[in-house]
Amino acid sequence: MSYLTSDPNQTDNIDTIIRPPYFFISGFIDIPHMEYYYIFLCFVYIISLVGNTFVMMVIYMDNSLHSPKYVAVFNLAFTDVCGSTAMVPKLLDMFLFSRHLISYDHCLTSLFFIFLFLNMQSFNLTILSYDRLVAICCPLRYHMIVTHRSMFQLTGAAWAFAVFLVFLAVFFISRLSFCRSLVINSYFCDHGPLFRLAAPCSDVVPNIVISYLNPSIILLFPMVFIISSYICITHALFTITLPQDRVRALKTCTSHLILVAIFYLPVNFTYLLHSIIPTNARIINLSLTSVLPPMLNPIIYVLKTEEFKESAKKLLSKRRAQRAVVLNQST
Secondary structure (H helix, E strand, C coil): CCCEECHHHHCCEEECCCCEEEEEECCCCCCCCCCCCHHHHHHHHHHHHHHHHHHHHHHHHHHHHHHHHHHHHHHHHHHHHHHHHHHHHHHHHHHHCCCCCEHHHHHHHHHHHHHHHHHHHHHHHHHHHHHHHHHHHHHHHHHCCHHHHHHHHHHHHHHHHHHHHHHHHHHHHCCCCCCCEECCCCCCCCCCHHCCCCCCCCCCHHHHHHHHHHHHHHHHHHHHHHHHHHHHHHHHHHCCCCHHHHHHHHHHHHHHHHHHHHHHHHHHHHHHCCCCHHHHHHHHHHHHHHHHHHHHHHHHHHHCCCCHHHHHHHHHHHHHHHHHHHHHCCC
16 A cells, blocks of 8 residues: 555645645555454453453452552553553454554544553553562561552652653654655554654654654663662572572562563564564564553463462452352342
8 A cells, every 4th residue: 555645635734734634554464364363462452451450450449459569550450451442442443344544633642542551561560660679678668668659659750751751752743744655554553654654754853863762761761670670689589598588579579570571572672673673573573562461461460469369369259258148138
Protein backbone atom coordinates (compact mmCIF):
# COMPACT_ATOMS: atom_id res chain seq x y z
CA MET A 1 0.00 0.00 0.00
CA SER A 2 2.95 2.34 -0.54
CA TYR A 3 0.93 4.29 -3.10
CA LEU A 4 -1.21 5.83 -0.34
CA THR A 5 -0.21 9.47 -0.13
CA SER A 6 -1.63 12.65 1.27
CA ASP A 7 -3.75 14.73 -1.10
CA PRO A 8 -3.58 18.45 -0.21
CA ASN A 9 -7.19 18.81 -1.36
CA GLN A 10 -8.35 16.28 1.27
CA THR A 11 -6.39 17.56 4.25
CA ASP A 12 -7.00 20.10 6.97
CA ASN A 13 -4.56 22.93 6.44
CA ILE A 14 -4.23 24.73 9.76
CA ASP A 15 -1.43 27.32 9.91
CA THR A 16 0.26 25.56 6.96
CA ILE A 17 0.26 22.22 8.82
CA ILE A 18 -1.01 19.44 6.56
CA ARG A 19 -3.01 16.91 8.56
CA PRO A 20 -4.31 13.96 6.54
CA PRO A 21 -7.78 12.55 7.29
CA TYR A 22 -6.38 9.06 7.87
CA PHE A 23 -3.32 6.82 8.01
CA PHE A 24 -2.89 3.24 6.82
CA ILE A 25 -1.45 0.74 9.34
CA SER A 26 0.49 -1.80 7.29
CA GLY A 27 1.05 -4.47 9.94
CA PHE A 28 2.94 -7.59 8.87
CA ILE A 29 4.26 -7.78 5.34
CA ASP A 30 3.83 -10.91 3.19
CA ILE A 31 3.37 -13.42 6.04
CA PRO A 32 0.58 -15.95 5.38
CA HIS A 33 -1.95 -17.13 7.97
CA MET A 34 -1.30 -14.23 10.34
CA GLU A 35 -4.92 -14.45 11.52
CA TYR A 36 -3.82 -17.30 13.81
CA TYR A 37 -1.30 -15.01 15.48
CA TYR A 38 -4.00 -12.40 16.07
CA ILE A 39 -6.30 -15.04 17.56
CA PHE A 40 -3.41 -16.02 19.86
CA LEU A 41 -3.11 -12.37 20.92
CA CYS A 42 -6.84 -12.38 21.65
CA PHE A 43 -6.50 -15.32 24.05
CA VAL A 44 -3.47 -13.70 25.70
CA TYR A 45 -5.50 -10.50 26.17
CA ILE A 46 -8.40 -12.38 27.80
CA ILE A 47 -6.04 -14.17 30.21
CA SER A 48 -4.34 -10.86 31.01
CA LEU A 49 -7.68 -9.17 31.66
CA VAL A 50 -8.92 -11.94 33.96
CA GLY A 51 -5.60 -12.35 35.80
CA ASN A 52 -4.98 -8.68 36.50
CA THR A 53 -8.59 -8.06 37.48
CA PHE A 54 -8.25 -10.95 39.95
CA VAL A 55 -5.05 -9.42 41.38
CA MET A 56 -6.75 -6.05 41.87
CA MET A 57 -9.80 -7.69 43.43
CA VAL A 58 -7.72 -9.70 45.93
CA ILE A 59 -5.68 -6.65 46.94
CA TYR A 60 -8.82 -4.53 47.33
CA MET A 61 -10.74 -7.10 49.38
CA ASP A 62 -7.97 -8.41 51.67
CA ASN A 63 -6.96 -5.90 54.35
CA SER A 64 -3.70 -7.74 54.97
CA LEU A 65 -2.55 -6.64 51.49
CA HIS A 66 -3.27 -2.97 52.14
CA SER A 67 0.46 -2.32 52.57
CA PRO A 68 2.59 0.26 50.72
CA LYS A 69 4.16 -2.41 48.50
CA TYR A 70 0.78 -3.50 47.18
CA VAL A 71 -0.05 0.06 46.16
CA ALA A 72 2.57 -0.44 43.45
CA VAL A 73 1.39 -3.99 42.70
CA PHE A 74 -2.21 -2.78 42.31
CA ASN A 75 -1.02 0.06 40.08
CA LEU A 76 0.96 -2.42 37.95
CA ALA A 77 -2.11 -4.64 37.50
CA PHE A 78 -4.25 -1.58 36.65
CA THR A 79 -1.65 -0.40 34.12
CA ASP A 80 -1.49 -3.89 32.56
CA VAL A 81 -5.27 -3.98 32.08
CA CYS A 82 -5.36 -0.49 30.56
CA GLY A 83 -2.28 -1.06 28.39
CA SER A 84 -3.61 -4.31 26.94
CA THR A 85 -7.03 -2.74 26.37
CA ALA A 86 -5.49 0.26 24.60
CA MET A 87 -3.59 -2.05 22.27
CA VAL A 88 -5.20 -5.44 21.58
CA PRO A 89 -8.89 -4.77 20.74
CA LYS A 90 -7.98 -2.15 18.12
CA LEU A 91 -5.23 -4.40 16.74
CA LEU A 92 -7.66 -7.31 16.35
CA ASP A 93 -10.31 -5.12 14.75
CA MET A 94 -7.73 -3.68 12.38
CA PHE A 95 -6.10 -6.86 11.11
CA LEU A 96 -8.72 -9.59 11.55
CA PHE A 97 -11.36 -7.50 9.79
CA SER A 98 -9.03 -5.62 7.40
CA ARG A 99 -9.80 -2.16 8.78
CA HIS A 100 -6.32 -0.74 8.32
CA LEU A 101 -7.36 2.91 8.03
CA ILE A 102 -7.24 5.02 11.18
CA SER A 103 -8.17 8.69 11.45
CA TYR A 104 -5.56 11.31 12.31
CA ASP A 105 -7.09 12.17 15.69
CA HIS A 106 -7.66 8.53 16.60
CA CYS A 107 -4.06 7.74 15.64
CA LEU A 108 -2.59 10.36 17.98
CA THR A 109 -4.98 9.34 20.77
CA SER A 110 -4.00 5.70 20.38
CA LEU A 111 -0.29 6.63 20.40
CA PHE A 112 -0.79 8.67 23.59
CA PHE A 113 -2.49 5.95 25.62
CA ILE A 114 -0.37 3.02 24.39
CA PHE A 115 2.88 4.80 25.28
CA LEU A 116 1.44 6.20 28.52
CA PHE A 117 0.71 2.73 29.88
CA LEU A 118 4.00 1.37 28.50
CA ASN A 119 5.82 4.11 30.42
CA MET A 120 3.89 3.32 33.57
CA GLN A 121 4.77 -0.38 33.34
CA SER A 122 8.43 0.62 33.46
CA PHE A 123 7.92 3.10 36.30
CA ASN A 124 5.91 0.57 38.34
CA LEU A 125 8.71 -2.00 38.07
CA THR A 126 11.16 0.69 39.19
CA ILE A 127 9.00 1.54 42.21
CA LEU A 128 8.79 -2.15 43.14
CA SER A 129 12.58 -2.35 42.85
CA TYR A 130 12.88 0.61 45.23
CA ASP A 131 10.56 -1.18 47.66
CA ARG A 132 12.74 -4.33 47.60
CA LEU A 133 15.91 -2.25 47.97
CA VAL A 134 14.68 -0.56 51.14
CA ALA A 135 13.15 -3.76 52.53
CA ILE A 136 16.41 -5.74 52.30
CA CYS A 137 19.09 -3.05 52.73
CA CYS A 138 17.30 -1.03 55.43
CA PRO A 139 14.90 -3.53 57.10
CA LEU A 140 14.75 -1.67 60.42
CA ARG A 141 13.76 1.59 58.74
CA TYR A 142 11.52 0.07 56.05
CA HIS A 143 8.21 1.05 57.66
CA MET A 144 9.50 4.58 58.26
CA ILE A 145 10.69 5.08 54.67
CA VAL A 146 8.12 3.13 52.65
CA THR A 147 4.76 4.40 53.86
CA HIS A 148 1.39 4.67 52.18
CA ARG A 149 1.98 8.38 51.75
CA SER A 150 5.42 7.97 50.15
CA MET A 151 4.16 5.20 47.86
CA PHE A 152 1.18 7.27 46.71
CA GLN A 153 3.52 10.21 46.12
CA LEU A 154 5.90 8.06 44.06
CA THR A 155 3.06 6.58 42.04
CA GLY A 156 1.41 9.96 41.47
CA ALA A 157 4.72 11.50 40.37
CA ALA A 158 5.28 8.58 37.98
CA TRP A 159 1.86 9.10 36.38
CA ALA A 160 2.43 12.86 36.03
CA PHE A 161 5.90 12.36 34.51
CA ALA A 162 4.63 9.66 32.12
CA VAL A 163 1.80 11.93 30.95
CA PHE A 164 4.26 14.78 30.41
CA LEU A 165 6.68 12.67 28.35
CA VAL A 166 3.98 11.22 26.10
CA PHE A 167 2.22 14.58 25.74
CA LEU A 168 5.52 16.06 24.57
CA ALA A 169 5.90 13.34 21.92
CA VAL A 170 2.32 13.77 20.68
CA PHE A 171 2.62 17.58 20.67
CA PHE A 172 5.65 17.55 18.37
CA ILE A 173 3.94 15.08 16.02
CA SER A 174 0.89 17.35 15.89
CA ARG A 175 3.14 20.13 14.53
CA LEU A 176 4.22 18.02 11.53
CA SER A 177 2.89 18.13 7.97
CA PHE A 178 2.21 14.80 6.25
CA CYS A 179 2.35 15.53 2.54
CA ARG A 180 3.45 12.21 1.06
CA SER A 181 3.10 8.59 2.21
CA LEU A 182 0.41 7.75 4.76
CA VAL A 183 1.50 4.15 5.37
CA ILE A 184 2.71 3.48 8.93
CA ASN A 185 5.02 0.45 8.89
CA SER A 186 3.97 -0.91 12.25
CA TYR A 187 0.98 -2.59 13.93
CA PHE A 188 -0.25 0.61 15.62
CA CYS A 189 0.41 4.35 15.42
CA ASP A 190 4.02 3.90 16.49
CA HIS A 191 5.99 7.06 17.23
CA GLY A 192 9.06 6.39 15.06
CA PRO A 193 7.35 5.14 11.87
CA LEU A 194 4.76 7.93 12.20
CA PHE A 195 7.01 10.98 12.47
CA ARG A 196 9.35 9.67 9.74
CA LEU A 197 6.45 9.97 7.26
CA ALA A 198 6.67 13.74 7.71
CA ALA A 199 10.44 13.95 7.07
CA PRO A 200 10.15 15.10 3.41
CA CYS A 201 8.05 18.15 4.28
CA SER A 202 8.70 19.02 7.97
CA ASP A 203 11.55 19.51 10.38
CA VAL A 204 11.54 16.28 12.39
CA VAL A 205 14.65 17.06 14.49
CA PRO A 206 12.61 17.61 17.70
CA ASN A 207 10.85 14.29 17.07
CA ILE A 208 14.19 12.53 16.56
CA VAL A 209 15.40 13.96 19.87
CA ILE A 210 12.22 12.73 21.59
CA SER A 211 12.62 9.30 19.97
CA TYR A 212 16.03 8.93 21.66
CA LEU A 213 15.27 10.82 24.88
CA ASN A 214 12.05 9.06 25.87
CA PRO A 215 13.34 5.46 25.55
CA SER A 216 16.41 6.48 27.56
CA ILE A 217 14.24 7.89 30.34
CA ILE A 218 11.63 5.15 30.21
CA LEU A 219 13.77 2.07 29.57
CA LEU A 220 17.50 2.62 30.10
CA PHE A 221 17.54 4.77 33.26
CA PRO A 222 15.03 2.57 35.14
CA MET A 223 16.98 -0.51 34.11
CA VAL A 224 20.23 1.04 35.36
CA PHE A 225 18.51 1.86 38.67
CA ILE A 226 17.10 -1.67 38.98
CA ILE A 227 20.48 -3.27 38.23
CA SER A 228 22.18 -0.97 40.75
CA SER A 229 19.53 -1.72 43.36
CA TYR A 230 20.06 -5.46 42.94
CA ILE A 231 23.83 -5.04 43.26
CA CYS A 232 23.15 -3.39 46.61
CA ILE A 233 20.64 -6.12 47.50
CA THR A 234 23.16 -8.85 46.62
CA HIS A 235 25.77 -7.20 48.83
CA ALA A 236 23.24 -6.95 51.65
CA LEU A 237 22.28 -10.61 51.27
CA PHE A 238 25.90 -11.69 51.84
CA THR A 239 25.91 -9.85 55.15
CA ILE A 240 22.98 -11.97 56.39
CA THR A 241 24.50 -14.69 58.55
CA LEU A 242 21.63 -17.21 58.69
CA PRO A 243 21.17 -19.14 55.37
CA GLN A 244 17.39 -19.48 55.85
CA ASP A 245 17.03 -15.70 56.25
CA ARG A 246 19.11 -15.21 53.12
CA VAL A 247 16.93 -17.61 51.13
CA ARG A 248 13.74 -15.97 52.41
CA ALA A 249 15.02 -12.51 51.42
CA LEU A 250 16.06 -13.82 48.00
CA LYS A 251 12.61 -15.32 47.38
CA THR A 252 11.01 -11.92 47.86
CA CYS A 253 13.04 -10.64 44.89
CA THR A 254 12.64 -13.49 42.40
CA SER A 255 9.12 -12.56 41.25
CA HIS A 256 10.19 -8.96 40.66
CA LEU A 257 13.32 -10.04 38.78
CA ILE A 258 11.25 -12.27 36.49
CA LEU A 259 8.90 -9.35 35.73
CA VAL A 260 11.89 -7.10 34.99
CA ALA A 261 13.46 -9.63 32.63
CA ILE A 262 10.19 -10.28 30.77
CA PHE A 263 9.52 -6.59 30.23
CA TYR A 264 12.93 -4.96 29.71
CA LEU A 265 15.01 -7.49 27.79
CA PRO A 266 12.85 -7.84 24.62
CA VAL A 267 11.94 -4.16 24.33
CA ASN A 268 15.52 -2.94 24.97
CA PHE A 269 16.85 -5.49 22.49
CA THR A 270 14.39 -4.22 19.85
CA TYR A 271 15.11 -0.52 20.42
CA LEU A 272 18.89 -0.94 20.50
CA LEU A 273 18.97 -3.03 17.30
CA HIS A 274 16.02 -1.44 15.47
CA SER A 275 18.17 -0.49 12.47
CA ILE A 276 19.11 -4.10 11.65
CA ILE A 277 15.96 -5.96 12.74
CA PRO A 278 13.51 -6.69 9.87
CA THR A 279 10.13 -4.98 10.11
CA ASN A 280 8.20 -8.21 10.67
CA ALA A 281 10.57 -9.36 13.43
CA ARG A 282 10.33 -5.96 15.10
CA ILE A 283 6.54 -6.02 15.00
CA ILE A 284 6.33 -9.55 16.42
CA ASN A 285 8.82 -8.73 19.18
CA LEU A 286 7.12 -5.47 20.20
CA SER A 287 3.59 -6.91 19.98
CA LEU A 288 4.57 -9.84 22.21
CA THR A 289 6.30 -7.43 24.61
CA SER A 290 3.06 -5.45 24.77
CA VAL A 291 0.81 -8.41 25.65
CA LEU A 292 2.92 -11.12 27.33
CA PRO A 293 4.15 -9.20 30.42
CA PRO A 294 0.58 -8.12 31.36
CA MET A 295 -0.51 -11.76 31.07
CA LEU A 296 2.44 -13.17 33.02
CA ASN A 297 2.57 -10.56 35.81
CA PRO A 298 -0.44 -11.89 37.76
CA ILE A 299 0.62 -15.51 37.16
CA ILE A 300 4.08 -14.80 38.57
CA TYR A 301 2.67 -13.02 41.61
CA VAL A 302 0.24 -15.87 42.31
CA LEU A 303 2.91 -18.56 41.93
CA LYS A 304 5.91 -16.77 43.46
CA THR A 305 4.55 -14.58 46.27
CA GLU A 306 3.47 -16.60 49.30
CA GLU A 307 1.73 -13.62 50.89
CA PHE A 308 -0.47 -13.03 47.89
CA LYS A 309 -1.05 -16.75 47.35
CA GLU A 310 -2.34 -17.13 50.92
CA SER A 311 -4.61 -14.11 50.54
CA ALA A 312 -6.03 -15.48 47.27
CA LYS A 313 -6.69 -18.89 48.88
CA LYS A 314 -8.35 -17.23 51.86
CA LEU A 315 -10.58 -15.12 49.60
CA LEU A 316 -11.58 -18.09 47.44
CA SER A 317 -12.31 -20.22 50.54
CA LYS A 318 -14.45 -17.44 51.96
CA ARG A 319 -16.39 -17.14 48.70
CA ARG A 320 -16.85 -20.90 48.57
CA ALA A 321 -18.14 -20.96 52.14
CA GLN A 322 -20.57 -18.11 51.44
CA ARG A 323 -21.86 -19.93 48.35
CA ALA A 324 -22.37 -23.11 50.39
CA VAL A 325 -24.34 -21.18 53.04
CA VAL A 326 -26.58 -19.66 50.35
CA LEU A 327 -27.21 -23.10 48.80
CA ASN A 328 -28.06 -24.59 52.19
CA GLN A 329 -30.49 -21.78 52.96
CA SER A 330 -32.19 -22.15 49.58
CA THR A 331 -32.74 -25.90 50.14
